[in-house]
Amino acid sequence: MNKATLSGSRLLTKNLWKTIPLALLVYVTFAQPIWAQEKEKMFRTLTVTGRGVESIPATLAQVVLGVEVQAKTAQEAQQEAARRSKAVVALLKSRNVQKLQTTGITLNPVYSYKDNVQRLTGYVATNTVSFRIATEQAGTLLDEAVKAGATQISSISFVATDEAIAQAQKQALKEATQEAQQQADAVFSTLGFQRKEVVSIQINGASATPPPPRPLLRAEAGKLAQDASTPVEGGEQEVEASVTLQISY
Structure with a gap:
């Protein structure tokens, strides 16, 4: 090989190595936006929330009742309240009520006001308890x-019973999940996208909402004492759940 040929080969090799970094640079420059687009497509998601509601019979009555006694001295008031409360609690236990507990014990002075003068006239003692019983037995027990x-x-x-609430919560969650999926399918169908997979699941809650408490006036308590057959209707309790799904497409 002569010197001219050798020199030309070296020059060609040198020029080739100069062009390689430029080619790589051009490839990387064009490859990055394409990769970013593919990544963006890969992580596209739709977030939907479904809601489920179940209505179940409220078969238990939650009752709060008490004994109130007024006497001249604090000791007399407290002792009489304790005696009556003991009799009431014994009755409730004999009827096998559920979740029986004392919810309050109070003793307060009673004053009278005449000519802007305050005078102690006695004391009032109150003991209260709460319990649960089957709704159909509530009227008779209140009378007793x-x-x-x-x-x-x-x-x-x-x-409702704890078992009924637990079962209703499962059903409400199922309905909420189905509703969320139906929402997603409607959106994807409209936009022409294909649903892939559920990326994340969030249960926002499954709560039971009881009917509002109904206060019973003293007049109604007296009526119950006269007519034990007074019906007590429990109505229905709502159990609600919501589920949020993140779905890729």
């Missing part, structure tokens, strides 16, 4: 409690 010594029926509300 008043006869046993209860003087206050503060409120009555209605709830």
Whole structure:
């Protein structure tokens, strides 16, 4: 090989190596936006939230009742309230009520006001308890409690059993999930996209909302004492759940 040929070969090799970085640079420059677009397509998601509601019978009555006694001395008031409360609690236990508990014990002075003068006239003691019982038995039991010594029926509300609520929560979650999927399918169908897979699932809650408590006035308590057959209707309780799905496309 002569010197001219050798020199030309070296020059060609040198020029080739100069062009390689430029070619790589051009490739990387064009490849990055394409990769970014593919990545963007890969992580496109739609977020939808579905809601499910189940109505179940409120078969339990949640009752708050109490004994209120007024006497000249604090000791007399407290002792009489304790005696009557003991009789009421014994009755409730004999009827196998659920979740029986004391919710309040109070003792307060009573004053009279005449000619802007305050005078102590006695004391009032109050003991209150709460419990649950089957709704159809509530009217009869309230009548018996008043006869046993209860003087206050503060409120009555209605709830479903724990088992019924748990089952309704599962059903509400199922309905919420199905509704979320239906929403997503409607959007994808309209836009011409293909649903791929669920990327994330969020359960926002499955709560039970009981009917509002119903206060019972003293007049109603007296009516129950006279007519134990007074019907007590529990109504229905709503169990609600919502589910959020993030779906790729």
